[in-house]
Amino acid sequence: MSYAKIHLDVPLNGPFDYRTNGLSVVKGSLVEVPFRNKKQVGIVIDVSENTNVETRRIKGISSIIDVAPLSSDYITLCRFVSEYYCFELGRCLFVGLPRSIRMNRLGKEYLENVYSLTVSGRLEIAGTLDARARGKRRLYEHLLSNEQTVLADARRIYSNASKQLTNWIQSGWVKTEQRNLREFMKVDRAISVTPKKLGLTESQIRSVDSISLDLNGAHVWVLQGVTGSGKTEVYFELMERALQSKKQVLMLVPEINLTPQLKDRLQRRFPSERIVTLNSSLGDSNRLIAWEQARHGVASIILGTRLAVFTPLKQLGLIIVDEEHDTSYKQIEGVRYHARDLAVYLSQLKNIPVVLGSATPSLETYHNVLRERYKRAVLSDRPLGSLPTIELIRVSRSESHTLSPQVIHAMQSKIDDGEQVLVFINRRGYAPALFCSSCQWSVSCHRCSALLTLHKRPDHVRCHHCGYQGRVPSRCGECGNQDLHDLGHGTQRLEEEVAAQFGHARVIRVDSDSTRRKGSFEAMRQSIDQTQVDIIIGTQMLSKGHDFSNINLVVILGADQALYSGDFRATERQFQQMLQVSGRAGRGSSRGQVLLQTEFPDHPIYQHLIGHSYDDFAIDALKERELSDFPPYSYQAILRASSPSSNSVENFLNRARLCALDLKSEAIDVYDAVPAPIHKIAGLIRGQLLVQSTLRKPLRIFLKRWMKEISNLNESGVRFVLDVDPIDV
């Protein structure tokens, strides 16, 4: 009798033993098994003749799910995630799987519609195309040279393909049928890279040359290029080399918004390669298809957000992590992994290079460069134009969020010259606070320890933490006074002020409220690109990776906020963000200008900023971190707990702390349990407990033992999670 050891997507330590029932399962097989009176999808990690479980209690595997087994590299990666981040292996194994597989909802999703020319279509379509119908012609030519085409490919060639194909089907020129994706998986990818060399700058060539010497072996490269220096061109050159040796390339980007543009660029550069994108906005079926094509080597370029790091890629030859400093690489729910760090691990596992690109590398990465654990290539100039000048404008605290006369003047002159202006403020809504003028009572969320933000059109108040929305109160909740004042500036108020100040200018606001509808971000991006707007008011959404060639003035408001933060990472983030947003200026031919309003123009952070000297900033900041034993000079983990009852949270964390003091070695520091920075969110009281060590290994051993103990604490109603290498404390 043989038994399979199987992991399930449950918060329990597996594996669980099941009878194989004569089914031929191997390591990595996906199966369906009974578990607690339900069917569950499981992953086999071992098959053996022995079991330690009483045999009559062992159930049998119900069926095998008809997909190829997961690779052993995939299982090794998940095992690392499980060990390092202290999550059950079962949960880690399922993080990266498409929903259709996790839920065992395969079936018709393995079939897809394909289009091909009929004999008459081959002969007759050409005669119906007039000279102006370029899209139709491209589509026709594509059908001629490809036996079968899926709609997604057809659309890429001609945006109106869906309608056109229907017309041609009606004329009997095109036929459509269903094709089984499984067969499609076997298709070999075409290897014919069209070299479309752009003129590279000298430093780009140098970077490409030095990195490409390392294309065999697990090297970590940091590509530190100033904003607008053309890091993407360097990526493309390196990708080309990997593709030529029949390898796959995984490219991670921080934001879903960046993927469509980048995919277009990639496809133009590598027309014969199949590129798939993997991100959370894909539908289940599309995600499954993309994942399978990536896994079977049909797709050679995989472009995705953090989750894509889990895609099992047999021929992976190069990983690129763009904007590696971006905090969105850290997963903050469920299994709390960091995709950049996993990319580095994956490079060791696969013995391939990884390139971490950024104008402003994270201090962790920068530290590894200084210690010579990572190699660095630098792009210090822009191929087009030069870096913008950054000027500081001294304002009082109360004026820091409104446009100063100097800024208004500069904006007017740019607009008069037909250039675009970006006004950056990292706060959405109309006003962040609503106060009573007589007793200082403020309107706060009844479910969170946080103020409500005033939003307009329509007027309402909203909680940015739990999502609560309500009517604007008409009077003070404390003294009944009807005179409530809104205080401070968000994007909406700024939009109103800008519109009033620049009556004839076309103003657009880009934040997570105005871009909520699908496709609206893309539409706004295009209207900026095509200079249909003069002034853009935006949050950090616009600070990342977008290339706008006509923005020549960037105005930064409210920058000082980070200087008041209690988080030791606040200044790093702020510097990165300011340098990134400044980098939006002057991407075209003329020199850009940045105006930053601050109460503290002499602050060292701003002095480094005006010199564009990220290196000086990083070295200074690292010195401070070293003095206080903060990461990267120490390693941290935070136990986060929440419950409707503050007593339970406190009890739980105190007991966990005693446990830790019992278990810990000398190398480990255990701090006091404290309330989270936002103490209450959505009715749940939140607390946290920090442990830290200057040595990674003892910390890992400790965390593992500690988590085991904690899971037996049984404090009722308390939910907890361990956050290893937290990005906010």
Ligand SMILES: [Zn+2]
């Ligand atoms: Zn009052």
Ligand SMILES: [Zn+2]
């Ligand atoms: Zn709330």
